[in-house]
Amino acid sequence: MYLILFGPPGAGKGTQATILQLELGLPQLSTGDMLRAAIAAGTELGKRCKAIMERGDLVSDDVVVGIISDRLDQPDCAAGAVFDGFPRTIAQAQALDTMLAGRASQIDAVIELKVDDDAMVGRMESRVKESGGSARADDTPETLRRRLEVYRRNTEPLLAFYRSQGKLKTVDGMAPIPQVASEIRAIIGGSTRKDVNGLTG
Ligand code: AMP
Numbered sequence: 458m459y460l461i462l463f464g465p466p467g468a469g470k471g472t473q474a475t476i477l478q479l480e481l482g483l484p485q486l487s488t489g490d491m492l493r494a495a496i497a498a499g500t501e502l503g504k505r506c507k508a509i510m511e512r513g514d515l516v517s518d519d520v521v522v523g524i525i526s527d528r529l530d531q532p533d534c535a536a537g538a539v540f541d542g543f544p545r546t547i548a549q550a551q552a553l554d555t556m557l558a559g560r561a562s563q564i565d566a567v568i569e570l571k572v573d574d575d576a577m578v579g580r581m582e583s584r585v586k587e588s589g590g591s592a593r594a595d596d597t598p599e600t601l602r603r604r605l606e607v608y609r610r611n612t613e614p615l616l617a618f619y620r621s622q623g624k625l626k627t628v629d630g631m632a633p634i635p636q637v638a639s640e641i642r643a644i645i646g647g648s649t650r651k652d653v654n655g656l657t658g
Pocket residue numbers: 466488489490492509510511513514515516517518521541542543544545549595604
């Protein structure tokens with residue numbers, strides 16, 4: 458099954474994607490992690506994206522769609538994946554639908570982690586403090602503000618896109634991590650798809 462974890466920066470998408478990967482064996486496809494790996498490896502792609510990411514802007518749709526398309530061709534993604542931080546624009550969402558349709562598949566559910574704005578900013582600030590400011594170049598108060606603006610403008614409209622497809626499920630992202638994980642399990646367990654039943658038991 459192919460799932461999207463959806464929510465603003467700091468909502469806990471990465472944490473829940475990691476849990477799903479451990480529990481269901483679904484690979485976590487985080488475009489942010491892939492881009493940071495490209496930067497760390499000093500690739501051409503990384504060089505092109507570094508400044509954009511440090512500003513808190515989005516890298517181009519072509520770049521992230523290309524990365525995801527290559528990743529989906531890997532054998533471990535044949536039965537499903539959890540998308541974390543992708544798609545972030547309507548164009549990316551449409552490209553993802555096309556990519557999956559070409560693989561005789563589709564998005565099964567989009568799980569929105571709903572959080573309240575103030576608490577989210579608090580979470581992000583503590584992430585900055587815990588990392589000593591060194592873990593992520595884009596975890597600064599200025600960039601965080603920019604990333605939230607970009608989220609509201611470019612990414613939030615995807616909620617209506619997926620709602621209209623009947624795929625949007627919302628969970629309380631403010632709940633403790635294990636509770637969020639169990640709400641997600643309940644949503645996935647409610648799926649009628651064969652490949653999911655038995656995994657979630
Ligand atoms: P994340 O780790 O998901 O918060 O992503 C960190 C940064 O990587 C974002 O602020 C963007 O600059 C870039 N990025 C990650 N995913 C995408 C995407 N799907 N589309 C465009 N830019 C992305």
